[in-house]
Amino acid sequence: MKAYELLYIIDPSANDEVRAAVSARIDAAIAGQGGEIENIDDWGKRKLAYEIDGLSEGNYILVNFQADPTHVQELDRVLRITDAVKRHMIVVRVNKEQE
Numbered sequence: 001m002k003a004y005e006l007l008y009i010i011d012p013s014a015n016d017e018v019r020a021a022v023s024a025r026i027d028a029a030i031a032g033q034g035g036e037i038e039n040i041d042d043w044g045k046r047k048l049a050y051e052i053d054g055l056s057e058g059n060y061i062l063v064n065f066q067a068d069p070t071h072v073q074e075l076d077r078v079l080r081i082t083d084a085v086k087r088h089m090i091v092v093r094v095n096k097e098q099e
Contacts, residue, residue, distance in 0.1 A: 001035070001066045008079060008088035009058035012045050019059065022084050026063065029078040035067030052086050064093065 008026070010019055023040070030037055043060035052058070067075070072090055079088040 001068055003038075003064070003066050003093040004072065004090055005093050006063040006065065006075070006079075006088065006090050008061055008063075009048070009052070009086045010061065011084050011086055012055065012057045012059055014059070014084045018084050022082055023061065025078065025082060026075070029075045030063075030065050030067060033067060033071035033074055035065050035071060035075075037063060037065045039064040055086065058086055 006026075010022055014022075027037060039062075041062040041064075043062060045057050045059050048056055048058055076088075076090060079085050
């Protein structure tokens with residue numbers, strides 16, 4: 001398994017129930033494929049660098065996890081079809097021990 005980092009932005013007008021449901025869906029997508037979540041960091045509401053769908057702010061959430069590279073495509077698909085998620089990015093983390 002490789003280490004990954006996921007950053008996603010949720011619509012700031014979404015209430016706590018919607019944010020919890022989106023987080024649960026993403027957690028299930030990671031764990032359902034045999035992945036392991038290491039850390040979830042809620043950065044809160046921040047100003048966007050540019051407007052997305054007429055929004056100037058968004059709720060940022062950072063997730064560090066480990067998963068097989070083949071299962072990351074399924075997570076990407078789930079993020080794309082979730083309406084409350086405005087943008088997301090999944091990147092491979094480099095372990096400092098491997099460098």
